[in-house]
Amino acid sequence: MAIRFVTLFPNILYKAIGINPVAIPFLDGAVDERVAIQNALVDKGQWLRLGEQSPKLGLRTVYRLQDRTVFLEILDGEASEADAHPPSVVAFRSNIHRDLDEPDHVARNQRLLSVLAKWEDDLKDFEQLIGQFLSRSTTQ
Numbered sequence: 001m002a003i004r005f006v007t008l009f010p011n012i013l014y015k016a017i018g019i020n021p022v023a024i025p026f027l028d029g030a031v032d033e034r035v036a037i038q039n040a041l042v043d044k045g046q047w048l049r050l051g052e053q054s055p056k057l058g059l060r061t062v063y064r065l066q067d068r069t070v071f072l073e074i075l076d077g078e079a080s081e082a083d084a085h086p087p088s089v090v091a092f093r094s095n096i097h098r099d100l101d102e103p104d105h106v107a108r109n110q111r112l113l114s115v116l117a118k119w120e121d122d123l124k125d126f127e128q129l130i131g132q133f134l135s136r137s138t139t140q
Helices: 002-008 031-042 105-117 119-139
Strands: 058-064 069-078 088-097
Touching: 069 119, 088 119, 105 119
Parallel strands: none
Antiparallel strands: 058 069, 069 088
């Protein structure tokens, strides 16, 4: 399909090309396989290099709590600086999601207002969660 597109539109100034493969291995419900994959993600292994390059690492976690779902992404990067060696940074990005499934409009709006009134509690939970990652990295 892509070859046909390029053939039909040869005058477009293409800037890049990429492929986006996805792998979803079935673990047959085996906890041992899941633990092995989790350990491989944190263990120093060959996947940490491709040729001479190291990857920018990232981690996405999902915490399904009783009243909300917390999505947390941890991203490796570099700060933008004119210096030849920009400092490394780690970014924590989160989404704290709550379904509003109250049956009527009034109850749903009341729940929404209740959640909005307690946003600082969510922020404290976020700070506590990333603190667990940061305290672990400073003790190792």
